[in-house]
Amino acid sequence: MADVIITRTVAELRRAVREFRRGDETIGVVPTLGALHDGHIALVQEARKRAGRVVTTLFVNPTQFAATEDLSKYPRTEEADLARLREARCDILFAPEVDEVYPRGFATTVSLEGPAVAGLEDRFRPSHFAGVATIVAKLFTMSGADVAVFGEKDYQQLCVVRRMARDLDLPIEVVGFPTVREADGLAMSSRNRFLSPEERGLAPLLHRTLRGIADAALVGADLEAELAKGRTAIEAAGFRLDYLEARQADNLAPLGGVGLAPARLLVAARLGATRLIDNIALAPARN
Ligand code: PAF
Numbered sequence: 001m002a003d004v005i006i007t008r009t010v011a012e013l014r015r016a017v018r019e020f021r022r023g024d025e026t027i028g029v030v031p032t033l034g035a036l037h038d039g040h041i042a043l044v045q046e047a048r049k050r051a052g053r054v055v056t057t058l059f060v061n062p063t064q065f066a067a068t069e070d071l072s073k074y075p076r077t078e079e080a081d082l083a084r085l086r087e088a089r090c091d092i093l094f095a096p097e098v099d100e101v102y103p104r105g106f107a108t109t110v111s112l113e114g115p116a117v118a119g120l121e122d123r124f125r126p127s128h129f130a131g132v133a134t135i136v137a138k139l140f141t142m143s144g145a146d147v148a149v150f151g152e153k154d155y156q157q158l159c160v161v162r163r164m165a166r167d168l169d170l171p172i173e174v175v176g177f178p179t180v181r182e183a184d185g186l187a188m189s190s191r192n193r194f195l196s197p198e199e200r201g202l203a204p205l206l207h208r209t210l211r212g213i214a215d216a217a218l219v220g221a222d223l224e225a226e227l228a229k230g231r232t233a234i235e236a237a238g239f240r241l242d243y244l245e246a247r248q249a250d251n252l253a254p255l256g257g258v259g260l261a262p263a264r265l266l267v268a269a270r271l272g273a274t275r276l277i278d279n280i281a282l283a284p285a286r287n
Helices: 010-022 038-050 078-087 128-143 155-167 190-194 197-202 205-218 223-236
Strands: 005-007 027-032 053-058 092-094 147-151 173-177 240-248 263-271 274-281
Touching: 005 010, 010 027, 010 053, 010 092, 010 128, 027 038, 027 128, 038 053, 038 078, 038 147, 038 173, 053 078, 053 128, 078 092, 092 128, 128 155, 147 155, 155 173, 155 263, 190 274, 205 223, 205 240, 205 263, 205 274, 223 240, 223 263
Parallel strands: 005 092, 027 053, 027 147, 053 092, 147 173
Antiparallel strands: 240 263, 263 274
């Protein structure tokens, strides 16, 4: 079996992609910050189903971290990531240095409205999505991929990327993949490793609360009242809640008069020093 081709520069990446294109292969891309877990590997496997060859990008993008968020603490585990990508039969790893992505004089940022200013993550991480959208647009054009797979766990990010690809006419299909969860419901995340054993025990409450609200609303309970109960339960368990909201699933606008479907429940809360996010569809249990 061919090994993963490791590329560090845009020229190397393009050369490797060009070789595959010569054989008429389609290309899928899975953008990541590294510290790969089973959730990422599921994205690579989904990309394998949708394209002939898969590029995984591993880049801890400094422009999406605020000064208050410790970029240097972000886990960097390239050797282990590579081993996992080998097992998942990824074809190309793109792991550039910061200077390759943001050379001296870099001066362009994607400017966003719509789902990027929905008052969810953007309220707590105001510069985050400009950094995400800019790097994702660059990774799309660097890889020239036909399809990109993103986890639904970062649901606002998925909406922002979809909107951006559509608005900028980027010739790529953006696919959302359901959140991969631990057996107790906790959404897989590179940040889970920072939870103490006690916090790890509490963390699945976020998913249980979302599920409880969805199930109650689906049998006719008042959604706002259920959200209020959920907020109280999360805070009583010792989380510091950033938000717990129900929004329209496609653009993250408030539900207003549009009813329950298709809607999304989204939550963000801090447990000690770790910030956790999660979301589910306001629909019968699926994940
Ligand atoms: O979700 C992530 O891992 C990152 O935000 C992404 C999409 C790789 C952009 O840096």
